[in-house]
Amino acid sequence: MRTDMRGPNRPRSPLTGQEADMSRKTLWVAAASVLVGIIVLGLKALAWWVTGSVALLSDALESIINVAASGAALIALQVSSRPADDNHQFGHHKAEYISAVIEGVLVVIAALTIMREAYNGFQNPTLPDQPVKGMLLNGAATVVNVVWYVILMRVGRAYRSPALIADAKHLMSDVVTSAAVLAGFVLVPVTGWPQLDPLLAGLVALNVLWTGWGMMKESVGGLMDAAPPPDVVARIKELVSIHAAGAIEAHDLRTRHAGRITFVEFHLVVPGAMTVAAAHEICDRIESAFEQDMDDAIITIHVEPEGEAKHRGVVVL
Structure with missing residues (x-):
């Protein structure tokens, strides 16, 4: 803990050993998030490629945002770990909130993109190819996301990192999305109703949009100096x-x-x-x-x- 009790002109101290250790751990976790995001994106993109499913495409599009958001979180954590200086005498901690806001904006963009793909798919519906293979690939990606969500949330709460917590919440949104897609995907070949596939994509977009709004709302509170709980x-x-x-x-x-x-x-x-x-x-x-x-x-x-x-x-x- 760093404590300033003698007035605003007291020189700022460098990061303590404990703080430096915390910064290193959060940076390593953020860097690993980028790698995990790339792996999940690859699995979901492959699932879409073998099936041609609009719903699986929407899930893959959200994963692209996951990778971009994880990269933004990594950069924000690098900035926030810097000690206070003459230009930022209270430190650089708010950089994490900026990252969370950016991630929220990216989520909203992803939702709008998915809506467009869902609309196009509804206009020209087709039954997916190789549904079982697509389900297995997407299911594997979902399992990876669940495991990484638990790790991210645990580390984010332990070190009170808004960037990691926002990344974890986005992952959970992705998990919910994937679970819904997989559940509905089973019904497409069973019912023989191809419109169900783009309909699922539209529902995915609405869930992603709601998640992005919540993330931005919470992060703006931090930027506006909201009081602690x-x-x-x-x-x-x-x-x-x-x-x-x-x-x-x-x-x-x-x-x-x-x-x-x-x-x-x-x-x-x-x-x-x-x-x-x-x-x-x-x-x-x-x-x-x-x-x-x-x-x-x-x-x-x-x-x-x-x-x-x-x-x-x-x-x-």
Whole structure:
């Protein structure tokens, strides 16, 4: 955890050993995502090639976006892992949100492309060739996606990486899409109704479109400095209340997320006769509590004399 508690002019520290290790792990996972995406794309493209199915083509088109999005996530993670500098004094963590927004836009483009293919297929419907082979290939791709989704979500949540979490959510959308396509694909040769194939592609497009909207909405919240979840804010207040003994109150608490970093700032009111050294000791105690309880938090505390008390906010126990 990096903590800034002495004001905005304090020099920024380089990445700690733990942070550097986290960055390396997320980068390796992001790089592996690109490789996994290429493998899945190859399987789905082969499934479409042997069957000529519009539904399988729509599934393959979504996988192209997966590869592009994984590449964008990798670049974003490389940028976000850079330490703070003179031009970006709060770090580069928001680069991950930009990646997630880009991924959401790509998903929407994929949905519109699939809709076009579904419309063309509905105008000229044909029964797929070699449906069993196509199902096996697409099924294998789906299994790979499920396994990688679990890994991505676990790493993304552990390291609070919006880019990896967005990539994982997109993969799960792909899994749902593939499962629906496979289920419907069985019915095409059974019913002999070729229009069912492009109809499935249209349903795929709607699911992809909904997923892209959700991804962009969540990422824009991060870019707009949305507050952390209520349980995190409550824990922050609890830590300040417990470990600020000697102070009078803490008010004007503000928090925001930037990637895996949580920024916390508040005013700490102390007795007017308290020495600077004593106030500094309270700040150090709060810092130590945050370091033990919360990862990746940057804290700024403005110390004020008791005349500035507002008698609201965090009550010191």
